Amino acid sequence: MRCKEESDVYTPWTAKHKPRKLAEVVGNQAAIQKLEKWIKSWEKAIPKKRAAFLYGPPGVGKTVSVEALANELNLELVEKNASDYRTADAVQRFAGMASQYTTLSGKKRLILLDEMDGITGTADKGGVRIITEIIKTSRSPLVLIANNAYDPRFSTLRSYCLLIKFEKPTFYEVLRRLKEICQKEGIQAEADALKLIAKKDKGDIRSAVNDLQALAQGKKKLTYQDVAWLADRDRKDVIFNVLKTVFYSKNCLDAKRAVDAADMDLDMLFEWIYENAPHHLKDPHELAEGMDALAMADLYRGRIRSTLNWKFMRYVIDFMTAGITVSKEGPARGWTPFQFPERIKWLSKTRKNRKMRSLIGLKIGKKCHLSSSAAIREVLPFLRIIFESNAEMSAGLADWFDLDDSMVAYLAGSQGS
Amino acid sequence: MSYEMWTEKYRPKSLNDMADQVEIVKRLKSFVEAKNVPHCIFAGPPGTGKTTAALCLAHDLYGAGYREHLMELNASDERGINVVRETVKTFARTRAIGEIPFKLLILDEADNMTGDAQQALRRTMERFTETARFILIANYSGKIIEPIQSRCAPFRFTYLPREHLIGRLKYVVQKENVSVGDDGFEAILEVSEGDLRKAINALQAAASMGKTISSETVYSVVGRASPADVRGMITLAMKGNFVGAREKLREMILKYGVAGSDIIRQVHIEVFRSQIPEKWKIKIAEVIGETDFRLTEGADEEVQLSALLAKLTEAGHEMQRGK
Numbered sequence: 005m006r007c008k009e010e011s012d013v014y015t016p017w018t019a020k021h022k023p024r025k026l027a028e029v030v031g032n033q034a035a036i037q038k039l040e041k042w043i044k045s046w047e048k049a050i051p052k053k054r055a056a057f058l059y060g061p062p063g064v065g066k067t068v069s070v071e072a073l074a075n076e077l078n079l080e081l082v083e084k085n086a087s088d089y090r091t092a093d094a095v096q097r098f099a100g101m102a103s104q105y106t107t108l109s110g111k112k113r114l115i116l117l118d119e120m121d122g123i124t125g126t127a128d129k130g131g132v133r134i135i136t137e138i139i140k141t142s143r144s145p146l147v148l149i150a151n152n153a154y155d156p157r158f159s160t161l162r163s164y165c166l167l168i169k170f171e172k173p174t175f176y177e178v179l180r181r182l183k184e185i186c187q188k189e190g191i192q193a194e195a196d197a198l199k200l201i202a203k204k205d206k207g208d209i210r211s212a213v214n215d216l217q218a219l220a221q222g223k224k225k226l227t228y229q230d231v232a233w234l235a236d237r238d239r240k241d242v243i244f245n246v247l248k249t250v251f252y253s254k255n256c257l258d259a260k261r262a263v264d265a266a267d268m269d270l271d272m273l274f275e276w277i278y279e280n281a282p283h284h285l286k287d288p289h290e291l292a293e294g295m296d297a298l299a300m301a302d303l304y305r306g307r308i309r310s311t312l313n314w315k316f317m318r319y320v321i322d323f324m325t326a327g328i329t330v331s332k333e334g335p336a337r338g339w340t341p342f343q344f345p346e347r348i349k350w351l352s353k354t355r356k357n358r359k360m361r362s363l364i365g366l367k368i369g370k371k372c373h374l375s376s377s378a379a380i381r382e383v384l385p386f387l388r389i390i391f392e393s394n395a396e397m398s399a400g401l402a403d404w405f406d407l408d409d410s411m412v413a414y415l416a417g418s419q420g421s
Numbered sequence: 422m423s424y425e426m427w428t429e430k431y432r433p434k435s436l437n438d439m440a441d442q443v444e445i446v447k448r449l450k451s452f453v454e455a456k457n458v459p460h461c462i463f464a465g466p467p468g469t470g471k472t473t474a475a476l477c478l479a480h481d482l483y484g485a486g487y488r489e490h491l492m493e494l495n496a497s498d499e500r501g502i503n504v505v506r507e508t509v510k511t512f513a514r515t516r517a518i519g520e521i522p523f524k525l526l527i528l529d530e531a532d533n534m535t536g537d538a539q540q541a542l543r544r545t546m547e548r549f550t551e552t553a554r555f556i557l558i559a560n561y562s563g564k565i566i567e568p569i570q571s572r573c574a575p576f577r578f579t580y581l582p583r584e585h586l587i588g589r590l591k592y593v594v595q596k597e598n599v600s601v602g603d604d605g606f607e608a609i610l611e612v613s614e615g616d617l618r619k620a621i622n623a624l625q626a627a628a629s630m631g632k633t634i635s636s637e638t639v640y641s642v643v644g645r646a647s648p649a650d651v652r653g654m655i656t657l658a659m660k661g662n663f664v665g666a667r668e669k670l671r672e673m674i675l676k677y678g679v680a681g682s683d684i685i686r687q688v689h690i691e692v693f694r695s696q697i698p699e700k701w702k703i704k705i706a707e708v709i710g711e712t713d714f715r716l717t718e719g720a721d722e723e724v725q726l727s728a729l730l731a732k733l734t735e736a737g738h739e740m741q742r743g744k
Binding site: 358 | 425497625631680712735
């Protein structure tokens, strides 16, 4: 282990935790196998297709897979990407030579032409045509990478290539990778925090790892709160503008229109308004009116749930926007910054306990002929006292209820924590 | 030594063991003799023996293996319309084996079923009457739709008389060999509000602390068991600290898992005990009632209750201005 590396805050984690072996690459197992098989076929004879064309969305591991493969099979990787010139001459000089001669060390060579999308018509004149020519006669395997292999510029080139499609890794694959990195970095991360990152970056593993670094580097713990902010980072201005309109515009229509313009999740917007209402409706009468409007909005949300009729959504919007607007009678007094919904944080903080509670509730309910909610309400509080004060009775009851260790620990711990 | 919850350990097994709800037990016994049971609704406050009566009826009807002939569903856990359609139907339509040609289906907390689910249940009850009989258990029979009510024999369970509660508690105390002072019994009776389950649970929790149970033990147990500081929350709201009151509310719901319906019941009690001017009390009662109703419709507990808190904040403000 290079001890310097740990303290080097400037190393991107995408490089620091880059997979060195194929098995470490996240997702795309089928594509990787196809690539590996093709490379290995070069050992016997030059295959029909002398180039492989890897394509797929950004940040899903195309380049990384090629690098890991070269590393694992001990190939010399010769690489060019969009930052290099792609004119016919330049390509010929580089790839043409490389494709014909073996390396000095005797290692086999793998030529990588990355970021093919970056070849532009004028600056890289003739680049694609010359690459096609090189492929036809190459004595070394060539790998081409682009986001879109079906760009018309590649139509001729494509027929000489083995096409390998890379797809976005699944949510769980990304999540697993984030967990691994946290482990290596010695960061204790809340599961919900990582889930939020994985969800936000939608299969772009590079961007997920970058986000993780931005949020967690130098920390021992990564909480949901740390991440929740990032999820809204791009949306912050949008949300603030909507809130400003809802709380401070003069008429209903403006308030309602602001929601359309924001194009954001209505439940989330509700939470923002609900959180901030008491800080912006300072007069008690205004506050009562405003909170009543929000309660009405919530009532219609409930009606949507129970009838599955989405037409009621328009009333939800009326009450949570216009309802707030009209509840404000006096002029704005001073400015209070908008803040992130506390309740969202609470929900995440208490999620584990609430889950545990309902599991215990089910166990109690089964034995005591109660619903789990009634069990939580009526029996669990007394059970807590028993588990805090009497070890023998607790052990017996744990057995009788068939509680596992984590449930016992929850009951014996101090209340609610 | 083996332990159980005392509520289960001392739950009567047969109708013959049931000391309370005399008239009801008498009628249920006649069902057993006739080997026939109509659809029933058992309605009444918590801890008055509804579930026990249903289980005892099943026991006496089918004998020791009664579990084979019985399905217990809890409408709060499994209240969707699909549960009625699938589970209940599957159970109800298969013919029973044995002397008695029908099975028994106990649907606890039936007043928590949605209207749709109740409608579906009504059809099922009708179609499978030959093979299944339903006992619906509810706190309020009013929340059961009329067509179901009219198909059921109603049984109204009442609060257990004080001496019966004491008798039952003394029986448990003697069997479990715990010592309780007289003031201990009084305290348990006071805090349990006629709910025998709550009384026995409080007794067991107090006994787990291992000393003679005095009124102090009982109050401390019940205090610890109900972390809902409703009075504190109301005070904060009325003093104008709405945000603080809302946070207390949030803590009760999310951290301690207190049910919204419990909070609102206590708010109702506290408001009438408080120093709020009489005129305001009734205004607030209206809001409390509306909030309570909305909660039963499945609205968000915190959002609805904080609208109520905002109303209290407004009331506090008006009172100070002497309106």
